[in-house]
Amino acid sequence: MDLLLDGFATALTPSNLLFAVVGVLLGTAVGVLPGIGPAMTVALLLPVTYSVPADSALIMFAGIYYGGMYGGSTTSILLNTPGESSSVITALEGNKMAKNGRAAQALATAAIGSFVAGTIGTVLLIVLAPTVGPLVVQLGAPSYFAIMLLALFAVTVVLGASKLRGFIALFLGLAIGLVGMTSGQPRMTFGFAELSDGIEIVVVAVAIFALGEALWVAAHLRRKPLEIIPVGQPWMSKADWGRSWKPWLRGTAFGFPFGALPAGGAEVPTFLSYVTERRLSKHPEEFGKGAIEGVAGPEAANNASAAGTLLPMLALGLPTTATAAVILVAFESYGLQPGPQFMAQNEALVWALLASLFVANTLLLVLNLPLAPVWAKLLQIPRPYLYAGILFFATLGAYAAGTSSFDLGLLLVLGVLGFAMRRFGVPVLPLIIGVILGPRLEEQLSEALEISRGDYGTLVGEPVAIAAYVVMAALLVGLVVARVRSSRSTTPTSVTEKDEVNA
Amino acid sequence: MSQQHAAPAAPPAPEPTRHRVVDTAQYAMAAFLAVAGAYVVYNGTQLRGGMSADFLPPSTFAYVVGGVLLVLAVLLAVATARGDVAEAEEGEDVDLSSGTDVRTLGLLVAVLCVNVFLIEILGWAITGAILFTGAAWVLGSRHWVRDIALGVALSVGTFYAFYVGLGVPLPAGILNGVL
Amino acid sequence: MSIVVAYTPDAYGQAALDHGAAEAVRRDTALVVVNATKGDALVDPRYAHDDQIAAITSDLEARGLDVTVRHEVVPDVAQAVLEVAQETDAALVVVGVRHRSPVGKALMGSVGQRILLDARCPVLAVKPDA
Numbered sequence: 042m043d044l045l046l047d048g049f050a051t052a053l054t055p056s057n058l059l060f061a062v063v064g065v066l067l068g069t070a071v072g073v074l075p076g077i078g079p080a081m082t083v084a085l086l087l088p089v090t091y092s093v094p095a096d097s098a099l100i101m102f103a104g105i106y107y108g109g110m111y112g113g114s115t116t117s118i119l120l121n122t123p124g125e126s127s128s129v130i131t132a133l134e135g136n137k138m139a140k141n142g143r144a145a146q147a148l149a150t151a152a153i154g155s156f157v158a159g160t161i162g163t164v165l166l167i168v169l170a171p172t173v174g175p176l177v178v179q180l181g182a183p184s185y186f187a188i189m190l191l192a193l194f195a196v197t198v199v200l201g202a203s204k205l206r207g208f209i210a211l212f213l214g215l216a217i218g219l220v221g222m223t224s225g226q227p228r229m230t231f232g233f234a235e236l237s238d239g240i241e242i243v244v245v246a247v248a249i250f251a252l253g254e255a256l257w258v259a260a261h262l263r264r265k266p267l268e269i270i271p272v273g274q275p276w277m278s279k280a281d282w283g284r285s286w287k288p289w290l291r292g293t294a295f296g297f298p299f300g301a302l303p304a305g306g307a308e309v310p311t312f313l314s315y316v317t318e319r320r321l322s323k324h325p326e327e328f329g330k331g332a333i334e335g336v337a338g339p340e341a342a343n344n345a346s347a348a349g350t351l352l353p354m355l356a357l358g359l360p361t362t363a364t365a366a367v368i369l370v371a372f373e374s375y376g377l378q379p380g381p382q383f384m385a386q387n388e389a390l391v392w393a394l395l396a397s398l399f400v401a402n403t404l405l406l407v408l409n410l411p412l413a414p415v416w417a418k419l420l421q422i423p424r425p426y427l428y429a430g431i432l433f434f435a436t437l438g439a440y441a442a443g444t445s446s447f448d449l450g451l452l453l454v455l456g457v458l459g460f461a462m463r464r465f466g467v468p469v470l471p472l473i474i475g476v477i478l479g480p481r482l483e484e485q486l487s488e489a490l491e492i493s494r495g496d497y498g499t500l501v502g503e504p505v506a507i508a509a510y511v512v513m514a515a516l517l518v519g520l521v522v523a524r525v526r527s528s529r530s531t532t533p534t535s536v537t538e539k540d541e542v543n544a
Numbered sequence: 545m546s547q548q549h550a551a552p553a554a555p556p557a558p559e560p561t562r563h564r565v566v567d568t569a570q571y572a573m574a575a576f577l578a579v580a581g582a583y584v585v586y587n588g589t590q591l592r593g594g595m596s597a598d599f600l601p602p603s604t605f606a607y608v609v610g611g612v613l614l615v616l617a618v619l620l621a622v623a624t625a626r627g628d629v630a631e632a633e634e635g636e637d638v639d640l641s642s643g644t645d646v647r648t649l650g651l652l653v654a655v656l657c658v659n660v661f662l663i664e665i666l667g668w669a670i671t672g673a674i675l676f677t678g679a680a681w682v683l684g685s686r687h688w689v690r691d692i693a694l695g696v697a698l699s700v701g702t703f704y705a706f707y708v709g710l711g712v713p714l715p716a717g718i719l720n721g722v723l
Numbered sequence: 724m725s726i727v728v729a730y731t732p733d734a735y736g737q738a739a740l741d742h743g744a745a746e747a748v749r750r751d752t753a754l755v756v757v758n759a760t761k762g763d764a765l766v767d768p769r770y771a772h773d774d775q776i777a778a779i780t781s782d783l784e785a786r787g788l789d790v791t792v793r794h795e796v797v798p799d800v801a802q803a804v805l806e807v808a809q810e811t812d813a814a815l816v817v818v819g820v821r822h823r824s825p826v827g828k829a830l831m832g833s834v835g836q837r838i839l840l841d842a843r844c845p846v847l848a849v850k851p852d853a
Contacts, residue, residue: 075637075765092710120766202631205623209577209616215609216584223602229587254635259683260649263639264796266760266767420766424637426694429679432652436659436675437702440668441712449660453653464644465573466630483605490599637765684763684798 045167048392051096052400060097061397064104065404071105072112073416074427079109080363081254084246085434087371088441095375096390100397102368107159107401109364110307110344111409114151115416118336119144120267127307127343130315134328134335139270141331148413149275150285150333151340152406157286158293158341159402162348165297167395173356174384182489183500185357185381187509189482192303192359194513197471198520199306206467213458213467214475217245221480235447242370243442245476248452249469250367251435253459259428260460269420275413285337288318292341299342300349306362307346314338348398355379355391358481366473373477380481567629574621581613651682667717672699725753725811728818729804729838730779732758732771734851735819742849743817744783753789755811756780759803762796801837808842817847 051057067086071077083102090098113128118135131151138147180188197207220229221239230236277285295310295317318334319325328335353359358380360366372379377387384391409416439452462469486500493499501507588606632640655678663671676695685691703723706712716723728743730736740756747754756779760770771779776794783790791811797803808816820835839846 075635088706088710088712091712205616205619206630208612209620212609212612212616213577213580215605216580216613219584219606219609223591226591226602228591228602228606229584256649256652257633258635258637259652260645261638261640261642262645262648262683263637263765264762266762266770266796267765268772269766269768417766421764421768423685423763424765425680425683425685425691425763428683429676429685429695430698432656432679433672433676433698436656437668437672437706437714440663440714441706441710444712444714446660446663449656449663453656453660456656457653460649461573461576463633464630465570466632467573479605479609483600487600495599684761686799 044388044392045396047389048394048396049399051389051393052100052397057097057100057393057397058400060093060101061104061400061404062408064101065108065401065408067101068105068108068110069112069115069405069409069412069416070108070419072109073115073419074112074422075116075258075420075424077427077431078113078250078363079105080367081250081431082109083364083367083371084243084250085431085438087243087246087367087374088438090371090374091441095377096393096397098371098375099368099390099394100401102371103394103398104401104404106347106364106368107155107344107398107405110347111152111155111405112416114155114340114343115148115413116420118147118151119270119272119417120420127311127346129308130311130339131336131343133315134332136270137329137331138333138336139272139331143331143333144270144272145275146277146281146333147331147336148272149277149410150281150337152275152409153277154285154289154292154337154341155344156402156406157289158296158343158345159348159405160399161290161293162297162300162345163395163398163402166348166352166398169301169352170355170384170391170395173352177356177381178385180381180505181503182485182492184503184505184509186482186485186489186500187503187506188303188357189359189478189485191509191513192353192357192361193471193474193478193482195303195516196361196474198516199309203466204520206465207471210462210467210469211471211475214472215479217472218476218479233447235443235445239480240451240476241442241448242476243374244439244448244452245455246367246370246473247435247438247442248455249459249462249473250363251431251438252452252456253463253469255428255431255435256456256460257463262424269417272413272417275410281333284324284333287321288314288334288338289341291317291321292338292343293345295338296342296345296347297349300346300361301352302349303353303359303361307343310342310346311339314342351398355384355394357381358383360474360477363470363473366470366477369477566627567624570624570628570630571621574617574624577613577617577620581610581615581617584610584613586610648682652679655679655682663717664715665717667719667723668714669696669699669703669719669723670717672702675699724750724814725755726750727755727757727804727808727811727813727816729816729834730756730758730771731769731819732775733769735821736769737819738849738851739817739819740779742847743815744786744788746815746817746847747788748786750814752814753791753811754783755791755793755807755813756783757793757804757807759793759795759797759800761798761800801834801841804834804838805841805843808844813844815845815847816842817849820848820850 068079071082082105114131117128117132118139121132121136135147193211197211198204217240220236222237227237292314295314299310315335315338318338319328322332322334324332350362350365353361354365354369360369436449439448442448489499584606588603588610591603655675659671659675673695676698677691680691703714706714726743726747728739730740743754758771760767776792780790780792793807816838818835818838823833839848
């Protein structure tokens with residue numbers, strides 16, 4: 042408790058409060074803006090880590106993470122264009138509500154539901170983090186190796202429609218992670234001295250999330266303006282409150298555990314929440330025509346999963362969403378390595394971050410309810426400026442990472458790769474996680490083998506490691522079963538069925 | 545769409561109308577993977593075994609990653625030949641119905657290249673402004689006055705923000721001493 | 724012969740539409756309503772929704788007018804209005820004009836001003852009732 046109060050003391054200093062406000066506003070703005078998401082924003086803001094203190098920067102990034110979730114739901118409701126995969130479900134009922142003249146209520150239930158879920162999620166995080174911390178410290182290298190393998194495998198297999206493309210992304214990421222000096226000799230450096238320290242992760246993150254995305258969108262710009270539904274101040278009637286509060290709580294219950302799992306993400310819990318609310322609703326006839334429960338539940342699930350994501354990230358150094366991956370890059374540019382030792386060694390920082398999540402969440406509610414009409418105005422920014430701005434800041438961020446034009450060339454090459462990945466439907470998340478975890482995977486394996494004097498049997502010598510391999514095997518079996526079942530039906534293309542994913 | 549209700553004894557649904565579409569561009573992706581995989585493996589063979597105390601030689605990971613990339617390249621090529629079509633990424637500002645605008649893409653890459661090669665000669669204050677204005681022009685903006693004003697404001701502003709605020713010196717180039 | 728109205732779904736566009744319709748009745752000519760956008764932003768408040776266009780069309784037709792609506796995405800809005808005027812051999816172009824500061828005009832440009840200066844036929848510039 043004292044630690045948490047210390048955390049609040051850090052989070053509530055005027056300058057950190059300012060960073061939180063900036064983060065929340067920026068996060069919401071980019072969530073609303075077309076073509077920019079929270080992962081890209083954090084990637085573009087990585088240069089601030091060069092001089093801003095670690096706690097301030099992380100507080101700002103937490104604000105961006107939560108704010109981006111909220112901003113994404115605003116456009117889902119007002120425009121029916123979910124920017125993030127996590128707000129696809131919100132658009133189903135949210136946009137229908139808006140079309141029926143209930144935009145204000147949809148925005149209100151989304152905002153308040155996000156607040157409720159984010160707060161409960163953060164409480165859970167605060168309760169669980171100290172319990173998980175001592176446990177993970179005891180993990181040996183073989184266990185840690187197995188858990189990382191599991192995370193890589195799960196992220197690749199569970200998310201996305203095409204497993205083949207998931208693995209392509211993962212191994213491209215691992216290949217990028219190979220670059221650099223190892224045992225005193227250059228590996229994969231193509232003879233460039235600049236590559237002997239490895240490829241700067243900041244450059245990879247900016248290239249894949251910002252440059253690749255901007256090029257992709259620029260080459261496929263929508264021309265006809267979308268019809269926006271005018272909106273005033275969000276508010277809810279008593280009846281709306283009565284119909285919202287249970288979905289908020291159920292959504293939170295779905296969101297947090299899925300966020301905390303190695304292959305978390307928000308897609309599955311938001312979908313589950315939607316299905317549950319439709320089943321439990323007293324107004325099932327309204328579903329598909331604008332039922333408030335269908336906005337309240339998924340929005341809560343969405344934010345609770347964002348909170349849940351932070352648990353494996355802080356405790357194990359495992360990022361499970363794109364934004365978490367980029368935030369992890371920020372940790373690394375401070376020389377901080379989230380993982381088993383991290384929480385014990387950086388107690389003050391972790392608690393400041395947790396406290397700042399409360400602050401960010403509250404700010405989000407206070408700022409966003411009155412600001413909704415302002416956010417809607419952002420959609421009128423001309424695209425040329427928007428995308429020229431992204432290219433400008435991407436270049437700046439990559440140059441600042443190493444102050445060499447070599448990095449800019451690298452940025453361009455990887456940006457074109459990011460474009461190609463989007464063209465060929467290759468997901469970007471496994472790539473960036475492969476880049477981050479690849480070197481650590483090698484490090485842990487090397488350490489495990491060193492201790493066992495080269496005996497590979499050590500890899501299955503710890504119970505946690507065995508458990509991780511069993512889960513991986515189960516996932517693999519589930520995958521094969523799903524394949525066989527779907528190839529028996531006459532539609533060979535429907536490989537992913539939500540129910541099978543959850544099995 | 546799936547014909548689950550059809551009697552099990554019925555002959556397999558005829559699908560003469562579903563002609564096979566082969567996404568030929570995807571072969572290029574497969575080729576890229578093959579080249580990347582081959583290079584990773586080749587690079588692995590060039591590495592010495594490492595020190596004797598090393599139980600995990602640096603080549604091991606290279607062999608595994610490179611080998612899997614080669615396998616994936618083959619799998620992708622086979623899938624492509626069997627009619628697998630990539631599902632291009634959607635987005636809130638993306639219209640996939642009209643194909644890729646290659647001209648815009650090429651011009652943007654060209655603008656970025658200009659920056660790569662000139663940033664250390666001309667300095668960020670100039671190339672940054674060119675980058676912004678050029679990109680805005682490529683993307684269809686024709687308000688010259690506004691575009692250039694914004695570009696210059698951004699590049700000069702970030703130059704000072706990085707120098708004073710973050711302590712990161714961006715190249716001043718030919719404006720060295722002026723800025 | 725026709726009367727071309729540069730329409731936007733706001734008070735200025737409404738004023739232009741009202742004056743244009745009155746002129747069309749008086750002169751007994753066809754009315755062409757142009758509502759165009761550059762489509763360079765995700766949302767353009769000056770581009771009418773499809774149902775707004777349907778509403779004004781049926782309203783004008785109810786008044787016995789021969790109405791055509793050009794509702795499209797174009798590279799340049801002022802140019803588009805001028806081209807429609809040329810095409811339909813316009814006797815008059817009606818635009819709603821708003822007050823803009825000189826700086827705003829330099830930065831944003833002005834569709835109304837360009838139509839005033841470049842049209843080959845008389846232009847009627849109107850303001851909403853104060």
